[in-house]
Amino acid sequence: MQQPLQRGAGDCHGQPAGGPAAGPAAARPGREPGPVRPATVFLSPGPTAVPDEVRAACARQVVLHRSREFDQVSGFVLEGLRRLFRTEGRVVVFPCSGTGALEAAVVNTLSPGDRVLAVVMGLFGDRFAAIAEAYGLEVDRLEIPWGQVPTVEQVVERLRSARPGAVFLTHSETSTGALLPLDRLVPAIREAAPETLVLVDMVSSFAAVPVAMDAWGIDVAVTGSQKALMTPPGLGIVALGPRALEAVERARLPRFTWDLRPYLAGGGDFPYTPAVTLWFGLKAALERIAAEGEENVYRRHRLLSAMVRAGVRALGLEPLVRDEDASPTVTAVMLPEGIRPAKVIRRLQDEHGVVVVSAQGHLKDRAFRIGHMGAVAPAEVRAGMAALDAVLAPMLAGAGHGPVPGSAAAAAEAVRAAAAGSSGADAPARAAGVGR
Template sequence: MLADQQILRIPGPSPIPPSVQRAMSQPMIGHRGLETKELLQQIKPELKTVFGTKQDILLIAGSGTAGLEAAVVNTVSSGDEVLVIVTGAFGDRFAKICNEYKTNVHRIDTAWGEAVNPDVIKDYLKSHSGIKAVFATYCETSTGVLNPVDEIAKIVHTYSDALFIVDGVSCVGGVKTKMDDWGIDILVTGSQKAMMLPAGLTFLAVSQRAWKTIEENKQSRFYLDLKKYRDNLAKDSTPFTPALSLLFGLKQVLKLMQEEGLEEVYKRHQLMKEMTRSAFRALQIPLLTNDTAASPTVTAIKPGDFRAEDLRRLLKKDFNLSVAGGQQHMKGEIFRIGHMGYCSPADVLQVISIIEIGIKKAGGNIELGKGTRAAQEIYLG
């Protein structure tokens, strides 16, 4: 094993393209100068395409959780009724944020590994007319589930006057996203997942409908006040010091996406998902999610005859390959493979081949090469 060779296949942070690393190493510039103004002018239109919106995308120096909290604190106040759809650890995080601001939290919980049934939301909204905002997770990173946010949005707007607010942190940039067409009111993502940047930048897109609510909301906020970001972005500026190195990198990320073409980006992620899932099926190792609910950016596996943590330890020790473990009650029960952003089918083949060795060493009863071959056949097919 080479000490400097890191194989990072967790669902974020994800690897950084070399050209993006070079872009981020540019000399620092004045954040109130003409260069930063021009940088924001170049970034703004390309980001809209990734989100599928005509709205400007707000840029906040902070993690994805800062974006989730901003979505809460700007739209609801203490005592407001909100509905949080919880399909894993990050849906639960949305609920915890709402609880911190003393809202009246209603929850729809699903079994981990399952996507939410939109009909359950419809029935809930029909019997709870006071819901002011519905919070959902597009890709639930902890389980590898992709929720049908397009269907949920239709239901929210048909059966309530609530805002529909979506955590897209682990999938925007890697899966089809049509914020305006679907009717999402606020969409949040972070820099360190499919957006191929280090952690430290959060993005929010806000509908005109949501802006009306934000303008009327009396909840106190300062750094996370989205009106400040909107008003400054209109002047190609930011209300507070921006993460300039990440903005340099973001410009290059958007160039890479444009050159590949967003539809091709989505096809690549779909292919990597199918290769990964086919490999573990061939090895007869259970997947946590079914095909319909599976995310193109992360796959969760629930082994039976070997321990997930033993596998993770062996992969790290022998190959410096990092895959993620489970969270909360799934800790030690599953492992998760990230295939998002700067990741290709070649990377998937490498990872599957290495994991097969790790499974053997961890005591799993598999035939070496069977998973790799299955992934190869998906690629060729």
């Protein structure tokens, strides 16, 4: 079944009255009556905009987590996640952040004295490594300049010399917008170091970029509810292949709340109270992904990324990451001398209702990040690009970088139109008015 993404979530974002799921309590705090404010276009790399039906599901009354009713919800969700991970293994969902789920991956597979090779391409790769260090593990960091990805050979060579118990990878590095080619990298790692476990942070790629956990040889994959899964933050997700399930039994790092064993034992009962309403939301989100069609979801994310990249280039700006390594979910945009990212971000939000976020680490004052994952339609990216035109063209000219070569909105629209024209598969999307 295919059904194109309907706009909606982004449109009502920030409007006091909200959608059908929102009562008077949905009014934004501190928002005084005043001039009409623009509807929010939420281009955040997480949390991302939550579609109306997911919000409505999150508003359902709670049920007992040890009940037939909740068993049906959790069964549906776990099966849907396994399908998206492409694994015959097991999936466990914790009430936690993505970071918590990464910690769960570490403490359930490793033991004191284990060595880890961490491929660090940015802030989140660094965090993954820091978790292992917090438990006293010896971590060898393969530091890649922010915005780049390592070659397969780089990783394999380091692996051969280090012989670690596990390698940590970040699929989509949210701080830079770089994407690791897992399809080539993981099989090469498995061949070069057959005993090494492969743990992958998929927080900002899962459900936006296709993965094939079992086919590629990934042992543990981690994600969260609040990115391309379009659900409010609060669920951390860990998927485990067969070798990881064995490692869980052997691991000797201290663990209690993160301990996967009670989740994996028997019928999958919950040892501690799960965040039931977020599970309701995640179920609705998975239904939405199934309705749009998984391949269409992936295609849409590639399109959104291409629109953003064409848009910023039309303004004479450059994404941090080159095309070949670009994540379909988030783009860091470099700004030239004299243009302060904080000011761009504030003006986009205050004057145009477009939410983008700052870059991180040493890029904080040199770049900003545009998220384009989850419930984002091409029209929203185009609206974001139109706001970029309005804010950045005069700023660039004023700082001596103008006039800008073109229009971000026009360039983004050209990409969208070309994609729609080149593919019969996009006909349903056109018919439904996506990208109007």
